[in-house]
Amino acid sequence: MEAEQPGTSSGSSVSVNIDNDLADEDFLLNDEAAEIARLQLPEENQQPQEKLDPQEEDERIAKIDFRCSACDMHELVHYFGRQPPFALGIKYREDTFVMRDPFQPPPSRWQSKPEFYVAMGANCSSCSKVVCKDAACSFYYTRTVCLPCGKAELKDWPVEAQARLRKQIAALDGDKDK
Known part of the structure; x- marks a missing residue:
């Protein structure tokens, strides 16, 4: 391969032969794992990866399993508490x-700004099922x-709560008839 030598004018060109010191055998890999290990930096030169605080790790990823015991709706949620x-x-x-x-x-992580959220459900206060x-x-x-516990405890509730629950049950029964 010929290349123009630096510092020469474009009118006169001097050619220099560049010899390739690598032989074809140098490109053949017999043991890929050994070659990878050879090319890696020594451990003392490698920069340790910073471990993130568990709260900062991936708080945007929902990790808590929510499944309604009544309708079997399943979703991953971000928080329980x-x-x-x-x-x-x-x-x-x-x-x-x-x-x-x-x-x-x-x-942004550095802004303490309220976010929009959805309250998905809670545990029934009587039977502890998730609804x-x-x-x-x-x-x-x-x-x-849950509605079965609500129907069973209806008589123990205040009159206004009884009226609201009866209205809710009547609306559900009316929807089933249609």
């Missing part, structure tokens, strides 16, 4: 399954109860 860290200023009266709004872009917030599955009056 009373005070979701991404919904600033919100505190529930009972432990609740909460999901970040999947249709909103995530806020969603759908009217066909649960009823809320100071605490969440």
